[in-house]
Amino acid sequence: MSMKLGIIGGGQLAWMMKDAADKLGVELIVQTPSPNDPAVSIAQHSIFAAVDDAAATEILATKCDIVTFENEFVNLAALSLLEKQGVCFHPQLAALAPLLDKYEQRCYLRDLGLPVPQFLALSGEKKLESQIENLGFPVVLKARRHGYDGQGTFIIPDFATLSKIVNQTHSQFLVEEFVPFTKELAIIAARSVNGEIVIYPAVETLQKEQVCRWVIAPAQITQEQSLQIEAIAHKLLTSLQYIGVCGIELFLTAQGKILINEIAPRTHNSGHFSLDACETSQFEQHLRAVCGLPLGNTRLYCASAVMVNLLGYENSHCDYQKQRQQLANIPQATVHWYGKTEARPGRKLGHITVLLDQDQTNGVEDIIHKIESIWYPQ
Numbered sequence: 001m002s003m004k005l006g007i008i009g010g011g012q013l014a015w016m017m018k019d020a021a022d023k024l025g026v027e028l029i030v031q032t033p034s035p036n037d038p039a040v041s042i043a044q045h046s047i048f049a050a051v052d053d054a055a056a057t058e059i060l061a062t063k064c065d066i067v068t069f070e071n072e073f074v075n076l077a078a079l080s081l082l083e084k085q086g087v088c089f090h091p092q093l094a095a096l097a098p099l100l101d102k103y104e105q106r107c108y109l110r111d112l113g114l115p116v117p118q119f120l121a122l123s124g125e126k127k128l129e130s131q132i133e134n135l136g137f138p139v140v141l142k143a144r145r146h147g148y149d150g151q152g153t154f155i156i157p158d159f160a161t162l163s164k165i166v167n168q169t170h171s172q173f174l175v176e177e178f179v180p181f182t183k184e185l186a187i188i189a190a191r192s193v194n195g196e197i198v199i200y201p202a203v204e205t206l207q208k209e210q211v212c213r214w215v216i217a218p219a220q221i222t223q224e225q226s227l228q229i230e231a232i233a234h235k236l237l238t239s240l241q242y243i244g245v246c247g248i249e250l251f252l253t254a255q256g257k258i259l260i261n262e263i264a265p266r267t268h269n270s271g272h273f274s275l276d277a278c279e280t281s282q283f284e285q286h287l288r289a290v291c292g293l294p295l296g297n298t299r300l301y302c303a304s305a306v307m308v309n310l311l312g313y314e315n316s317h318c319d320y321q322k323q324r325q326q327l328a329n330i331p332q333a334t335v336h337w338y339g340k341t342e343a344r345p346g347r348k349l350g351h352i353t354v355l356l357d358q359d360q361t362n363g364v365e366d367i368i369h370k371i372e373s374i375w376y377p378q
Helices: 018-024 054-062 076-084 102-111 128-132 159-168 223-240 282-290 321-328 358-375
Strands: 003-008 026-032 045-048 066-069 119-121 139-143 153-156 173-177 181-191 197-199 203-208 211-217 244-253 258-264 304-311 333-337 348-356
Touching: 003 054, 018 026, 018 282, 026 054, 045 054, 054 066, 054 076, 066 282, 102 119, 102 173, 102 258, 128 159, 139 159, 153 159, 181 223, 181 258, 181 282, 197 223, 211 358, 223 244, 223 258, 244 282, 304 358, 321 333, 321 358, 348 358
Parallel strands: 003 026, 003 066, 026 045
Antiparallel strands: 119 173, 139 153, 139 173, 181 197, 181 203, 181 244, 203 211, 211 304, 244 258, 304 348, 333 348
C-alpha cells in the first residue's frame, strides 16, 4: 500500500513533485483554491479551498497519512488544534512557528547566533524617525507575513517614502538595513525524520524587483564561504528539528561576509536546477524526508547548471508554444512548463535548465542572454 501525502498548496512546487511521487509510490492529495492550479492535474484527489482553511485541512488529513506544505501562508493556530488531534504535519508546526513571521524569523536566527542584517519591527507607539535613525537610508521594508516574489517588500530611499507606505497600509512591517551585497546566494537543505541532513551545492541567484530571474549552480565562492553556509543550514535545521526541505537565501558582502536574507520552509525556486542536474531533486528529497525514507545524494551530474525562470511579461492566455520550442532546442536544455492558464507580469509560468560541461562554464552569461532574448519581447 502506498503512502498518501497531503499537500497544502497546489502550485508549481507541488506539481513538480509528480515524478518523484511516481518513483517512490507516494499518492499526492492537494488542498488548493482553484481547479486551474498546476498540481490539480497530477494529484490523485484535490480539495478546493484556500490554503489557510483549516476546516478543509481537517478533511485533507482524513485522506492521507502525512500533511506537508507547498507554501507558508497557513493558519498555524488553527492547524495546531488538528495536530493535537493526531494529524501528522511535516515539517512540524513547532518548526514553522518561528519562521512564518519575518520579524520573529529574524529574532530566531539572531538568537541562534546566525548572521543577519540589522533589523527592527516598526511600532505604532513610537515616532517613525526615532525607530529607524540608526539604520540610515536606503532601508528594506518587508511585510511580516504573506510576502513572496517581491510582494510586500520595498527598497525605501528616504523617510517620506517610508512614511507614505507605512501610513497607507495596515500591514505589520519589519525594517532592516540595506545590504550592499556583491552576490545573492541560496542553499537547499533537507533533514529527515531520523535527523539525517543533506545539503545541495550553494547557488548564485539574481533577483529583479525581488523576483528570481536566474540561478547558477554551483556558486563561484570560496570553500570557506561554502562551509560557512553549510554550517548555517546544519545549525538551523537541527535547532528547529526540521523535517523536509528548506531554502535559505543569503547575501555575500564585498568583505566576504555571509548574511542570511530569508528562510523558506519548503522547496524553493533556487533549487529547481536539481530536477535535471542532480541525482536526487529537491522535490524527491522532500518526499523522502517527510515520508521517512532515506535521503538521496545531492551531487551535480554536470560541471554546472543554469536555471532561468520564464516570467510573465503581459496579461494574456497564451501558451507561448513557439518560444518554448525555441528554448527546448538549446543543447542540454529542459523546459518545465507549469500549465498555468493565465499569464501576467512577474508570474512564474515555467523555467528552463541548461546543463553545462566543464568547457562551457565560462559561457553562462551568454546562455542566460540567449534564453531571455528568446523569451522576452525585444
